[in-house]
Amino acid sequence: DTEVTQTPKHLVMGMTNKKSLKCEQHMGHRAMYWYKQKAKKPPELMFVYSYEKLSINESVPSRFSPECPNSSLLNLHLHALQPEDSALYLCASSQEAGPQEQFFGPGTRLTVL
């Protein structure tokens, strides 16, 4: 199974809502990533988890809260988002953190009203 799955595919939320994005992989990868991608822009790294520990936080606002409950699962909890946070949120995984092939999930298209 060489797939990274993400749910939901689409999410619309108000600025006062709390929601979560979910990412799952069953490839035995020990590094997992969250990226944010705006239209016609490259993916921007948000967080890196290595062996279920947060190893990189790219100065992301606290309204985004990542969680790695186990080696296969990665969540992104959202609270009090702004309209400018609307974007495609991509999850990826790799065997280890570092110069490795990253497998991307299809993404969650988030719209903040």
Next chain:
Amino acid sequence: QQPVQSPQAVILREGEDAVINCSSSKALYSVHWYRQKHGEAPVFLMILLKGGEQKGHDKISASFNEKKQQSSLYLTASQLSYSGTYFCGTELRDYKLSFGAGTTVTVRA
């Protein structure tokens, strides 16, 4: 530190060749190349580690010039399936992958 990619866009006819360049002002640990088709996730093409290596994947190959901190992606005898946006990603020793702005490749029959 976002790498600089060029050109921004290229239009090819099937069978033509193209080169996409990626450069950084910092000493690179590795260079990644990904292709993303519209509405889809980025797909890994190849990774080059410092050491000036060259890699190939079917008719797509890449080189990494460590002295110049530059990488080039070569699309040879392009096919319709090569259309998409190509991103180079550069990694310093901190394991943070930073993507260039992308090069949109359109291959026409």
